[in-house]
Amino acid sequence: MRAYDFVESTTILIGGTGGNGAVTLSAISGTPGLVQAIGAVSTQLVRYVIRDESTTSAKKFESGIGTLSGTTLTRTRPQISWDGSTNTLKDGSGGVAATPIAFGSTPTAGNVIISLSAMAEDKFPALVGAQTTVGSSAFRDYLISQHVNTLNSGGGAALVANTQYYCYSMVTIAGLLTGIQLNVTAAVAASHIRLGLYDYGNDGLPKNLLCTFNIVDSSTTGLKADTTISTWNPSNSLWLNPDWYPIGVLSDNTPSILCAGGFQMAPRSPLSDTNAYGPGFSISVPQAYSSGLQPTFSGTPSAINNGGANNINCPWLGLKISS
Numbered sequence: 001m002r003a004y005d006f007v008e009s010t011t012i013l014i015g016g017t018g019g020n021g022a023v024t025l026s027a028i029s030g031t032p033g034l035v036q037a038i039g040a041v042s043t044q045l046v047r048y049v050i051r052d053e054s055t056t057s058a059k060k061f062e063s064g065i066g067t068l069s070g071t072t073l074t075r076t077r078p079q080i081s082w083d084g085s086t087n088t089l090k091d092g093s094g095g096v097a098a099t100p101i102a103f104g105s106t107p108t109a110g111n112v113i114i115s116l117s118a119m120a121e122d123k124f125p126a127l128v129g130a131q132t133t134v135g136s137s138a139f140r141d142y143l144i145s146q147h148v149n150t151l152n153s154g155g156g157a158a159l160v161a162n163t164q165y166y167c168y169s170m171v172t173i174a175g176l177l178t179g180i181q182l183n184v185t186a187a188v189a190a191s192h193i194r195l196g197l198y199d200y201g202n203d204g205l206p207k208n209l210l211c212t213f214n215i216v217d218s219s220t221t222g223l224k225a226d227t228t229i230s231t232w233n234p235s236n237s238l239w240l241n242p243d244w245y246p247i248g249v250l251s252d253n254t255p256s257i258l259c260a261g262g263f264q265m266a267p268r269s270p271l272s273d274t275n276a277y278g279p280g281f282s283i284s285v286p287q288a289y290s291s292g293l294q295p296t297f298s299g300t301p302s303a304i305n306n307g308g309a310n311n312i313n314c315p316w317l318g319l320k321i322s323s
Contacts, residue, residue, distance in 0.1 A: 005116075005117070006032070007032050007033065007034055007036075007037045007115060007116050008028055008031050008032075008033065008034075008113055008114065008115045009025040009026060009027060009028060009033040009034045009035070009113075009114045009115075010025075010026050010027075010028050010109050010110050010111070010112060010113055010114065011023050011024055011025055011026055011107060011109075011112050011114060012024075012026055012106060012107060012108070012109050013105070013106060014103055014104065014105055014106075014107065014112070015105075016100070016102070016105075017102065018102035018104065018105060019102045019103040019104040019105045019106075019107070020099070020100045020101060020102040020103075021075075021100070022072050022073065022074045022075070023050070023072070023073040023075070023112075023114060024071055024072055025071045025072070025073060025114060026071075026109060028110070028113075034046070034068060034073070034114065034115075034116060035068075035070070035071055037116070038068060042069055042070075043067050043068075043069050044067065044068045044069075045065065045066075045067055046065070046066055046067070046068050046073075046116055047063070047064070047065055047066075047116060047117065048063065048064060048065070048066045048073060048075070048114060048115070048116060049061075049062070049063045049114070049115045049116070049117050050062045050063075050075075050103065050112065050113070050114050051112070051113050051115075052103055052107075052111065052112055053110070053111055053112070053113055054107065054108070054111035054112070057084075058084035058085065059082070059084065060081075060082060060083055060084055060101060060103060061080075061081065061082040062075070062078055062080070062081040062082075062100060062101050062103075063078075063079055063080050063081075063117075064076070064077050064078035064079040064080070064100075065077040065079065073114060075100040077176070077239070078099065078100050078101070079239060081100075081101045083101050138181075138183075138223050139181065139316065139318045141179075141318075141320055142179065142180070142181040142225070142318025142319060142320050143171070143173075143318060143319055143320075143321060144169070144260070144314075144315075144316050144317060144318050144319075145167075145168065145169040145170045145281070145314065145317075146170045146171065146172045147168075147170040147269065147281065154258060154259050154260045154316065155185065155258070155259065156185030156186050156256035156257060156258060156259070157256055157257065157259045157311050157312050157315070158186065158254050158255070158256045159193070159249065159251040159253075159254060159255060159256070159257065159312070160251075160254065160284075161251055161252055161253050161254055161289065162250075162251075162252070162286065162287060162288050162289050163250070163251075163284050163285070163286060163287065164248055164249070164250040164284065164285055164286075164287035164293065164294060165248070165249040165250070165282055165283070165284045165312055165315075166198065166206045166246040166247070166248055166249075166282060166283050166284070166285075166297070166301070167246065167247045167249060167281065167282045167312065167313075167314075167315050167317060168200075168244050168245070168246050168247075168269045168270065168271065168281045168282065169244070169245050169246075169247050169317060169319065170244055170269070171240055171241075171242055171243060171244075171245060171319065171321065172242050173242060173321055174239075174240065174241050174242055175239070175240065175321040175322050176237040176238070176239055176240075176321065176322045177197070177211075177237055177238040177239070177240050177319055177320065177321055178227060178229060178237045178320050178321070178322055179225060179226060179227040179229075179319070179320030180195060180197075180213050180225075180226050180247075180317065180318065180319055180320065181223060181224065181225040181226070181317075181318040181320070182195075182216065182223075182224055182257050182258065182315065182316060182317055182318070183222065183223050183224070183257060183258035183316055184216075184218045184220070184221050184222060184224055184255055184256070184257055184258075185221060185256045185257060185258050186221065186255060186256035187218055187219055187220050187221045187255055188218060188219065188253040188254055188255045189219050190219055190253075191218045191219055191251060191252060191253035191254075191255050192215050192216060192217060192218060192219075192251065192252050192253075192289075193215070193216040193218050193224075193249060193250070193251045193255065193257075194212075194213075194215055194216075194248070194249070194250040194251070194289065194292065194293050195212075195213040195216060195226070195247065195248065195249060195250075195317075196209050196210075196211060196212045196213060196247070196248040196293040197209075197210045197211045197213075197238070197245055197246075197247060197248070198210060198245065198246040198247070198248055198297070199245070199246075200244060200245075200246055200270050204269075204270035204271050205270075205271075205283075205297055205301070206246040206248070206283075206297040207296065207297055208295070208296055208297075209248070209293060209294065209295050209296065210238065210245075211232055211233065211234065211238050212232065212233040212292075212293060213226050213232055214226045214228055214231055214232065218251065218253070218255035218257075225320075227320065237322075240319075240321060244269060244270050245319075247317050248293045248294070249312075249315070249317070250287055250289055250292075250293055251289065252289035252290075257312075257315055257316070258315070258316040259311055259312060259313075259314055259315045259316060260314040260315075260316065269281045271283065271303075281313055281314060282312055282313045282314070282315075283301035283302060283303055284301060284302050284312075285297075285298070285299035285300070285301050285302070286299065287299070
């Protein structure tokens with residue numbers, strides 16, 4: 001990923017329908033352009049910003065991730081857009097598709113400006129995940145929560161049937177969520193586990209279900225990785241900014257999953273700001289497996305404050321994030 005400050009280009013040719021496709025870059029006299037800053041690369045991942053300067057009202061705007069090849073910018077992953085009336089976060093949640101907006105096929109030079117700029121998520125202080133490969137190299141590409149430093153890969157903890165756990169995971173990098181993984185350490189015949197990703201409210205408690213993953217078969221032990229994003233709900237990858245994300249875990253039986261052992265909690269979680277939940281990083285509420293994951297958090301949660309080894313307070317729920 002490449003980014004530069006005070007770098008701008010314009011365009012007189014945009015592909016697609018009505019200018020919603022690849023952008024052919026043109027230089028602006030006296031201003032360093034994208035190609036001038038990065039060089040004549042064949043394929044370079046960049047963070048782009050496109051804005052419409054042709055009018056003083058109803059201006060269009062789009063920012064996202066794209067690839068630069070020569071003088072052509074392909075808008076691979078739009079993230080935020082303003083079409084003149086509506087601001088849209090195109091992160092895949094709520095059924096919002098990550099599609100580019102149209103700026104016109106042949107804009108006048110200087111009317112549409114393309115720049116490279118740091119995005120909001122770049123401002124988050126990143127931490128090194130000491131536990132990324134500790135104890136199990138199988139989690140190398142699946143980051144467990146970055147709020148703890150594990151000393152070993154831990155052991156299994158049994159889930160309680162028809163109980164929805166909310167296990168807070170700290171994500172310190174921005175990128176596309178393309179997979180989730182857990183390790184079933186003790187199987188139960190004909191058992192299953194539902195998983196989902198949530199946001200949280202101002203009170204620190206979970207709030208809305210952002211994504212429902214595929215059901216995990218826990219009738220056998222071992223690693224269970226889900227990368228079939230086409231059958232997630234909503235389908236396809238989800239863009240994550242650095243933040244805390246409660247992961248919902250709900251089983252119809254009592255299988256055990258791998259949890260951290262001998263860890264040290266580092267920062268406070270959102271639950272730390274809520275009375276009665278202490279320093280814990282997981283809570284639970286009754287929820288019938290047959291009803292599915294809660295679409296919106298409800299109920300009176302029970303705290304899980306145990307900071308010791310091998311308990312659901314810190315499960316190995318790995319998120320595969322491609323930055």
